[in-house]
Amino acid sequence: MIVTRFPPSPTGYLHVGGLRTALYNYLLARQQKGRFILRIEDTDRARYVEGAVENIIETLNWASIDHDEGPDIGGPNGPYTQSERLKIYKEKVQFLVEQGEAYHCFCTAERLTEMRERQQAHKEAPKYDRHCLRLAAEEVAKKLNAGEPSVIRHKVPGGKKVSWKDLVRDEVSFDSDLIDDQVLMKSDGYPTYHLANVIDDHSMEVTHVIRGEEWLSSTPKHILLYEAFGWEIPQFAHLPLLLNKDRSKLSKRQGDVAADDYRKKGYLPEALINFIALLGWHPGGDETQEIFSMEELIEKFSLEKVHKGGAVFDLEKLDWINWQWRRRKFDELPGEYEDKLLNLVENEIPANWRDDAELLKRCLKTVAEKVIKEPSTTVENLSFYFKEKVTIDAQLIANEKMKVDLPLAKNSLEKAFEALSAAPESSFDDEEALKTLLLELVEKLGIKNGQLLWPMRVALTGEQFSPGVFELLWALGKERSLERLKSAAESL
RNA sequence: GCCGCGUUCGUCUAGUGGCCUAGGACACCUCCCUCUCACGGAGGAGAUCACGGGUUCAAAUCCCGUACGCGGUACCA
Numbered sequence: 001m002i003v004t005r006f007p008p009s010p011t012g013y014l015h016v017g018g019l020r021t022a023l024y025n026y027l028l029a030r031q032q033k034g035r036f037i038l039r040i041e042d043t044d045r046a047r048y049v050e051g052a053v054e055n056i057i058e059t060l061n062w063a064s065i066d067h068d069e070g071p072d073i074g075g076p077n078g079p080y081t082q083s084e085r086l087k088i089y090k091e092k093v094q095f096l097v098e099q100g101e102a103y104h105c106f107c108t109a110e111r112l113t114e115m116r117e118r119q120q121a122h123k124e125a126p127k128y129d130r131h132c133l134r135l136a137a138e139e140v141a142k143k144l145n146a147g148e149p150s151v152i153r154h155k156v157p158g159g160k161k162v163s164w165k166d167l168v169r170d171e172v173s174f175d176s177d178l179i180d181d182q183v184l185m186k187s188d189g190y191p192t193y194h195l196a197n198v199i200d201d202h203s204m205e206v207t208h209v210i211r212g213e214e215w216l217s218s219t220p221k222h223i224l225l226y227e228a229f230g231w232e233i234p235q236f237a238h239l240p241l242l243l244n245k246d247r248s249k250l251s252k253r254q255g256d257v258a259a260d261d262y263r264k265k266g267y268l269p270e271a272l273i274n275f276i277a278l279l280g281w282h283p284g285g286d287e288t289q290e291i292f293s294m295e296e297l298i299e300k301f302s303l304e305k306v307h308k309g310g311a312v313f314d315l316e317k318l319d320w321i322n323w324q325w326r327r328r329k330f331d332e333l334p335g336e337y338e339d340k341l342l343n344l345v346e347n348e349i350p351a352n353w354r355d356d357a358e359l360l361k362r363c364l365k366t367v368a369e370k371v372i373k374e375p376s377t378t379v380e381n382l383s384f385y386f387k388e389k390v391t392i393d394a395q396l397i398a399n400e401k402m403k404v405d406l407p408l409a410k411n412s413l414e415k416a417f418e419a420l421s422a423a424p425e426s427s428f429d430d431e432e433a434l435k436t437l438l439l440e441l442v443e444k445l446g447i448k449n450g451q452l453l454w455p456m457r458v459a460l461t462g463e464q465f466s467p468g469v470f471e472l473l474w475a476l477g478k479e480r481s482l483e484r485l486k487s488a489a490e491s492l
Numbered sequence: 493g494c495c496g497c498g499u500u501c502g503u504c505u506a507g508u509g510g511c512c513u514a515g516g517a518c519a520c521c522u523c524c525c526u527c528u529c530a531c532g533g534a535g536g537a538g539a540u541c542a543c544g545g546g547u548u549c550a551a552a553u554c555c556c557g558u559a560c561g562c563g564g565u566a567c568c569a
Contacts, residue, residue, distance in 0.1 A: 288516050461528095
């Protein structure tokens with residue numbers, strides 16, 4: 001059975017790159033009917049951020065990336081938080097020391113810095129000189145007993161070619177001579193990432209390690225550790241990075257990187273998931289589909305189709321995908337169109353706009369496309385309907401392109417007022433009737449459509465952009481419409 | 493510096509030796525619809541497949557080199 005995992009470090013809120021890594025791990029596990037584990041790697045106490053664990057779990061829930069084992073729900077191979085597994089790491093690393101695969105090191109930070117500087121000055125690769133490996137056993141014991149601060153290093157075997165078949169990058173290989181003796185256990189008693197990650201992946205039965213490209217050069221260190229322990233080595237897959245517009249590694253400076261930011265901005269989880277899934281992966285073939293549900297992603301995902309090159313995190317397409325998803329979800333809502341619409345923007349609407357339910361419904365319907373696309377713009381799109389008094393900007397109503405000047409506008413409004421006054425109340429329930437009526441008026445006056453309709457639209461709304469005149473009349477009703485037309489005509 | 497990885501329209505991508513005078517999507521432009529914006533519809537522009545060599549009858553696809561970018565080189569993950 002396939003077991004994948006997502007092991008974030010709680011040094012900040014879950015960012016979109018992490019979300020994508022989690023997603024790919026999740027997709028593979030679900031598709032192969034395997035297990036997906038969430039593990040918290042909190043071994044860096046200095047960078048721990050309060051609330052990060054909660055945010056990570058919440059965001060994954062929001063995105064519908066759910067795990068089968070994790071710190072919040074437990075599982076057979078817990079605990080799933082590394083700070084609670086310290087005993088396990090101590091025990092395992094002790095085994096390595098006894099096997100001669102690892103050794104205590106008492107070198108101070110100063111000595112290490114000095115050593116590296118010297119090596120760099122001689123144009124050598126900075127690498128630990130194994131000073132403490134030459135210490136006699138009694139001496140090590142003595143220092144340990146004296147409580148001298150120390151770390152445990154992996155005695156990385158030299159002269160080996162470490163290679164593996166990466167599921168994304170194919171054959172990758174490193175020369176073990178270039179690999180430093182990694183610190184496995186820090187002097188504060190916490191393991192380093194390398195140690196904890198290998199031990200946990202093994203004890204949690206992880207079969208596929210799918211992670212970001214930044215881990216590529218750590219992988220040989222991990223493989224060597226698996227070998228030192230005598231454990232089976234899992235499959236590795238290294239994902240391409242997410243990039244800024246300038247193709248540097250995605251960073252906070254150039255925009256929002258926390259998945260939470262997108263959630264707060266009102267993006268649908270389906271849209272964000274859809275978008276990041278396509279950043280570095282595509283089902284391929286003749287497939288021209290762009291909108292994928294989680295179910296479709298699970299069905300179609302494959303590591304072979306993951307790209308090697310990084311992808312720029314460019315929001316323009318996200319906006320479009322979000323719009324597609326909004327429309328899709330709106331269409332799938334049960335009930336009548338008007339009720340769905342009202343439901344959708346329920347929370348956006350001020351209390352005093354609800355007095356006249358019929359009016360509100362009609363108004364909403366005229367701006368349906370816009371509020372479905374962006375519910376947060378509901379108020380801004382509707383506010384002109386609920387204004388006490390519409391103020392007319394003469395410069396706006398006199399429109400050169402529309403061949404409308406002030407006297408003509410005034411005349412059009414007066415004629416429209418007359419014609420609509422004479423119309424029965426019921427024709428205001430019928431957009432077609434209004435259209436016929438007004439187009440007849442246009443013909444009678446011998447003017448162009450715009451010469452009547454443009455001034456009317458401005459009179460009814462006071463706005464430059466708005467729904468069309470027939471819709472406006474229908475939504476406002478006879479009384480309000482006439483009132484606005486009259487007051488506009490008088491103001492000119 | 494050293495090690496490793498990468499490179500197809502502005503962006504996301506299709507492409508696994510002939511179907512490629514390189515396809516799709518977003519963004520952009522034009523037109524249509526039209527009383528404005530948006531929506532919708534129809535078109536357009538946009539990539540000498542990073543560059544240079546090979547291999548081959550044939551290369552975006554295979555090989556070598558170069559450039560550029562990125563990652564790593566921590567008692568960070």
